[in-house]
Amino acid sequence: MGVCLLGSESSGNRRAWIVHSLLVGAAVAAAAAAHLGLLRRLLRRGGSRSRVVGIIPARFASSRFHGKPLVHILGKPMIQRTWERAKMASSLDHVVVATDDERIVECCKGFGADVIMTSEACQNGTERCNEALGKLGKDYDVVVNIQGDEPLIEPEIINGIVKALQAAPDAVFSTAVAPLKPEDGTDPNRVKCIVDKQGYAIYFSRGLIPYNKSGKANQHFPYLLHLGIQSYDAKFLNLYTKLPPTPLQLEEDLEQLKVLENGYKMRVIKVDHDAHGVDTPEDVEKIEALMREWNIS
Ligand SMILES: *[C@@H]1O[C@H](CO)[C@@H](O)[C@H](O)[C@H]1NC(C)=O
Ligand SMILES: *[C@@H]1O[C@H](CO)[C@@H](O)[C@H](O)[C@H]1NC(C)=O
Secondary structure (H helix, E strand, O other): OOEEEOOOOOOHHHHHHHHHHHOOOHHHHHHHHHHHHHHHHHHHHHHHOOOEEEEEEEOOOOOOOOOHHHOEEOOEEHHHHHHHHHHOOOOOOEEEEEEOOHHHHHHHHHOOOEEEEOOOOOOOHHHHHHHHHHHOOOOOOEEEEOOOOOOOOOHHHHHHHHHHHHHOOOEEEEEEEEEOOHHHOOOOOOOEEEEOOOOEEEEEEOOOOOOOOOOOOOOOOOOEEEEEEEEEEHHHHHHHHHOOOOHHHHHHOOOOHHHHHOOOEEEEEEEOOOOOOOOOHHHHHHHHHHHHHOOOO
16 A cells, blocks of 8 residues: 655745744844744654554444444454554554453453553543543653554554654644545545645545536546544644534534634545445454455454
């Protein structure tokens, strides 16, 4: 598979800031110098974002699939498969499972994973990641939210979104998209994404975007499918879970829209990868068939 960054990073804004700081008059030179020092430190930290943790949120009771993280896929629990993939990502300093259930804790300890117990009250994976981050007792700059139900996630995709966020200090969030088959264009469960020329997200929708005036999916347009994986600036993650829901987020039932509606920037990388999420027991058979075909054991 290939990972390519959409657009290129720009350091223009940073330079403008520093030039602005330098223009402060001589009378306040001392203050300006202190300000500049602080700014540089912030930029250096924002620019490096070097300490990275991968968190796999895993809830036991899912409405569509009870005990989903523990279902066996070709003889191994799904959560173990996801964890093994995540461990292969060189950009992660640490990988941890965050769960609300003792059965998942036991299972994870069995194959050697670090686990953090989180509250049953967490409404979604993002909240669970945030709670786990607070309980880690170590500082991280970037958090990757790795969905437990994507057992074939590519380590290169994890590395790709981490690098994208590290290279874009003006973004607080990064995620990945893959080519969308035009016949999936009208499936509301396939979330579509559009990006600007610099590789920042413009919008996500369950509807087909962009929309062709013929009223049909254009076979020749490179539509983009959103993959569930995402990474956040660690300080932003805390704020993200506290920001109240926004109108477009509620209407589309897509939590990432809250980021864009609040004016934050999101970096998007384009990858060649088919999503093979496990939502229902039927999906397990599909994914096992695929793994046999690809000789993955
Ligand atoms: C819309 O889709 C058709 C059919 O694929 C294509 O020929 C056309 O260029 C697209 N764009 C517009 C503006 O019609
Ligand atoms: C998670 O769930 C809460 C409660 O339903 C919701 O307010 C929030 O927008 C969701 N997303 C995030 C990122 O917190």
